Amino acid sequence: MAATLRRFFDSDLWWSFTRSPITMLSALVALICILGAVFAPWIAPHNPFDLASLNLLDAFKPPSWTEEGEAQYLLGTDDQGRDVLSAIMYGARVSLLVGLSATLFATTLGITLGLLAGYLGGKLDALLMRICDVQLTFPSILVALLIDGVVRAALPREVHDQIALFVVIFAIGISEWPKFARTVRGSTMVERNKEYVQAARVIGVAPPRIMLSHVLPNVLGPVLVIATLNLGLAILSEATLSFLGVGVPATQPSLGTLIRIGNDFLFSGEWWITIFPGVTLIAMVLSVNLLGDWLRDALNPKLR
Amino acid sequence: MSGQNPLLEVRHLRVEFPTRRGTLVALDDVSFTISAGEVLGVVGESGAGKSMTGAAIIGLLEPPGRIAAGEIRLDGKRIDNLRYEDMRRIRGKDIGAIFQDPLTTLNPLYTVGRQLAETMTTHLPITPAEARKRAIGWLDLVGIPAAAQRIDSYPHEFSGGMRQRVVIALALCAEPRLIVADEPTTALDVSIQAQIIALLKSLAREKGTAMMLVTHDMGVIAETADRVAVMYAGRIAEIGPVRNVVKQASHPYTVGLMGSIPPLDRRVERLAQIDGAMPRLSAIPKGCAYNPRCPKAFARCTQDRPDLLPAGATQAACWLYAAGEGAHHG
Amino acid sequence: MFAFIISRILQALPVMLTVALISFAMFAYVGDPVAIMLGQDFTEAQREALVKDLGLDQPFWVQFATFLGNAVQGEFGLSYRLSRPVADLIAERAPATLELAFTAAILALLIGVPLGVYTGLYRNSWLSRFFLTFSLVGVSLPTFLIGILLILVFAVWLGVLPSFGRGDTVKLGWWSTGFLTWTGIKALVLPSITLGLFQLTLIMRLVRAEMLEVLRADYIKFARARGLPNRAVHFGHALKNTLVPVITIVGLQLGAIIAFAIVTETVFQWPGMGLLFIQSVNQADIPVMAAYLLLISALFVTINLIVDLLYYAVDPRLRIGRGQGAH
Numbered sequence: 029m030a031a032t033l034r035r036f037f038d039s040d041l042w043w044s045f046t047r048s049p050i051t052m053l054s055a056l057v058a059l060i061c062i063l064g065a066v067f068a069p070w071i072a073p074h075n076p077f078d079l080a081s082l083n084l085l086d087a088f089k090p091p092s093w094t095e096e097g098e099a100q101y102l103l104g105t106d107d108q109g110r111d112v113l114s115a116i117m118y119g120a121r122v123s124l125l126v127g128l129s130a131t132l133f134a135t136t137l138g139i140t141l142g143l144l145a146g147y148l149g150g151k152l153d154a155l156l157m158r159i160c161d162v163q164l165t166f167p168s169i170l171v172a173l174l175i176d177g178v179v180r181a182a183l184p185r186e187v188h189d190q191i192a193l194f195v196v197i198f199a200i201g202i203s204e205w206p207k208f209a210r211t212v213r214g215s216t217m218v219e220r221n222k223e224y225v226q227a228a229r230v231i232g233v234a235p236p237r238i239m240l241s242h243v244l245p246n247v248l249g250p251v252l253v254i255a256t257l258n259l260g261l262a263i264l265s266e267a268t269l270s271f272l273g274v275g276v277p278a279t280q281p282s283l284g285t286l287i288r289i290g291n292d293f294l295f296s297g298e299w300w301i302t303i304f305p306g307v308t309l310i311a312m313v314l315s316v317n318l319l320g321d322w323l324r325d326a327l328n329p330k331l332r
Numbered sequence: 333m334s335g336q337n338p339l340l341e342v343r344h345l346r347v348e349f350p351t352r353r354g355t356l357v358a359l360d361d362v363s364f365t366i367s368a369g370e371v372l373g374v375v376g377e378s379g380a381g382k383s384m385t386g387a388a389i390i391g392l393l394e395p396p397g398r399i400a401a402g403e404i405r406l407d408g409k410r411i412d413n414l415r416y417e418d419m420r421r422i423r424g425k426d427i428g429a430i431f432q433d434p435l436t437t438l439n440p441l442y443t444v445g446r447q448l449a450e451t452m453t454t455h456l457p458i459t460p461a462e463a464r465k466r467a468i469g470w471l472d473l474v475g476i477p478a479a480a481q482r483i484d485s486y487p488h489e490f491s492g493g494m495r496q497r498v499v500i501a502l503a504l505c506a507e508p509r510l511i512v513a514d515e516p517t518t519a520l521d522v523s524i525q526a527q528i529i530a531l532l533k534s535l536a537r538e539k540g541t542a543m544m545l546v547t548h549d550m551g552v553i554a555e556t557a558d559r560v561a562v563m564y565a566g567r568i569a570e571i572g573p574v575r576n577v578v579k580q581a582s583h584p585y586t587v588g589l590m591g592s593i594p595p596l597d598r599r600v601e602r603l604a605q606i607d608g609a610m611p612r613l614s615a616i617p618k619g620c621a622y623n624p625r626c627p628k629a630f631a632r633c634t635q636d637r638p639d640l641l642p643a644g645a646t647q648a649a650c651w652l653y654a655a656g657e658g659a660h661h662g
Numbered sequence: 663m664f665a666f667i668i669s670r671i672l673q674a675l676p677v678m679l680t681v682a683l684i685s686f687a688m689f690a691y692v693g694d695p696v697a698i699m700l701g702q703d704f705t706e707a708q709r710e711a712l713v714k715d716l717g718l719d720q721p722f723w724v725q726f727a728t729f730l731g732n733a734v735q736g737e738f739g740l741s742y743r744l745s746r747p748v749a750d751l752i753a754e755r756a757p758a759t760l761e762l763a764f765t766a767a768i769l770a771l772l773i774g775v776p777l778g779v780y781t782g783l784y785r786n787s788w789l790s791r792f793f794l795t796f797s798l799v800g801v802s803l804p805t806f807l808i809g810i811l812l813i814l815v816f817a818v819w820l821g822v823l824p825s826f827g828r829g830d831t832v833k834l835g836w837w838s839t840g841f842l843t844w845t846g847i848k849a850l851v852l853p854s855i856t857l858g859l860f861q862l863t864l865i866m867r868l869v870r871a872e873m874l875e876v877l878r879a880d881y882i883k884f885a886r887a888r889g890l891p892n893r894a895v896h897f898g899h900a901l902k903n904t905l906v907p908v909i910t911i912v913g914l915q916l917g918a919i920i921a922f923a924i925v926t927e928t929v930f931q932w933p934g935m936g937l938l939f940i941q942s943v944n945q946a947d948i949p950v951m952a953a954y955l956l957l958i959s960a961l962f963v964t965i966n967l968i969v970d971l972l973y974y975a976v977d978p979r980l981r982i983g984r985g986q987g988a989h
Contacts, residue, residue, distance in 0.1 A: 162681075165962045169925075174951075267804050274944060306811070
């Protein structure tokens, strides 16, 4: 373990990481967001979902550094007296959860199908690539919207609300899998023709084993970069869907939901209700994107 | 060679690459000259610094590589320290270049004629119409059949050998006095290689163009070059007339190289090879870079780096040829 | 060339058919159209009459064929929510979306491409770094947030631009345009910036990446080795080679613009197809969803075809016939 750690800190990857202050800053920001979101139930100053703790008299309080603000509501409160900071922490939790799950889903699905298509070739490959082609003609947001819309129409309202979170994750995941599948398929086809794979086949190693232990590790590099860049996109997609009102259910608001709620009060001057969740969203996605950019440059052999 | 000033002089050239693990020295104290009309071959294994030398001469070293010391003079005037614009004028017009892979050297989106005409109008005071006429002439000269029709063809419409002929035409069309040819035949079929080499040779002789021919193929050198420089680990190991270097090599490395070429006149059981491998740039041995692999190495070889010393008809960077040493170890 | 077009069209047909099938499946099986249209209480007779009227008692393939036949003639049935012909609804709102998308696309291209070229050529100037940072932020901003921020600054705080609606429009035959009135143009500013910004940064980053890739190519090295001036190397050789792959992506981005119009129209209450679509998703108004899907697919497929043709026209390598080759 110590040896692996030492090798990691000695590697080109770590060196290029420490070389770039922006990357380190974005990693820090991302870490803060992630920790804040994960530990929200324990470290949030208030619980915005505990209806009993809400005080309507505290509604519409501006951020604490303004004249009418109060210290206990650092970033102000919304129309129901909910603390904006706490709502953001819980909201970030949902946003991250959906973003990570959707990306994980897309990655797994994409890798599996990509490996199968690339390794087995033939009709399966042709079929899968056709599906990818068709799906790639449409922007992913449209695919996600469509899936969400169809499920929404197919299920009665109560059932839908219960599983809405999974529907969103599924929808976003489905809309993103072709990118992964395409890349993995390409790399698999390249690897399949290499000698070490052919040697394994001659020895008689079963195809699934070849795919998993030999081909997969070599294919993971670009997948990692795409996954990181996609995480930002997934978070944004969820935020967009929630903003449009077709994302996460109202009982588990994400940052997108918060922005939508706050949008109604923009004109009456209570800007903080929508701006702070917005800033948090931007910070999260920006830091993830910066990390993804750095990762892509660091892993690119041509740039070394 | 007459006593007149050489066309190209490279003196104590040093090319460095700053990297995060320290500075790598890609070329270390490289010196040689090329006279007008002469063909200097530059041979060596991959990574010995042959291409780097060519790149340094035409001023197209890839950053972060840079010339750290030394001079390059064309016709007596320094060219290594010129601004980009000034060097640009020399490129193409005074020094031409030919690269290895004709597939990627030509811009796929422009016709052959357009690329030729463009090069000529940049350097020569002629009109586009005149340039086009001359372009057809050049295509003809390099052996492209039906030049007047092919002038409007795109690179992908030619075969590999034909493309390299076009590249040669492009390198020569502004009438430079020196050509740096970096592995011009390596990417071609063996049967085509001979044709291209013959073409290069005859054109160079016709126009009196000097050539620095970089390659790892000794056969090409033996055919084409007047003199040859053998490079090893960023340094010149031996330099001299082709005949002498090939038949009576002085430097142990050259001896090893020549010895490893399979003979055509008799059968051999095993191919001779030199044990070990050329050192990486980050781990060049102290003293003579070849000493770990040299069968004739002695104490001084591991301490001091030898300059090029006269060794018979050639010059070799080897302590065996230091005055007085030869008697002990020869 | 002709063969190329035909083959492309033939490839597009299965895609369209698949989409049509999905559309129709949604239409036929999701939810109960009869119940939705008739409301809560209805008699069995009313139900049967409606079923017969809508042709719901026919076998699947007949219904599908009818659906296709109707679709081709522009007949998409009635909206569940508004009880108006879907075709009318879409026709009313199409000009709004198309004008918005067009303006956004022009904006994105006119600014994105030059910026991409500049940051590719002069990678280390401070201006380049500034643009790159700006582009990274642009890619991290969701469209709706950009819209909200713009509204906040220009409509709420400065009060110079409207925050919703299209302004006054002028009817030219069936099309209503906002280009001809001052309020129409003012209303177009914020939404088109919102819609175009994401695409702008995408295009800029793409052009830059392509440019950097191209500048590393051997033929660029050779062009420099021939002493060609920077102007010729950068704008003659490098630029042309950069733009060829960019054309494809830009064409596809046009589709993305139309899709993201959904979000922009929601933020600005812009009366276009996108707003219609989102309202129909919210209300499970299947006919509108299906019609939108079909139309958008047709649009995308057409755009893809045009892009393919453009590619063909620009890259000579695609033009060689099967017979020619090496000599």
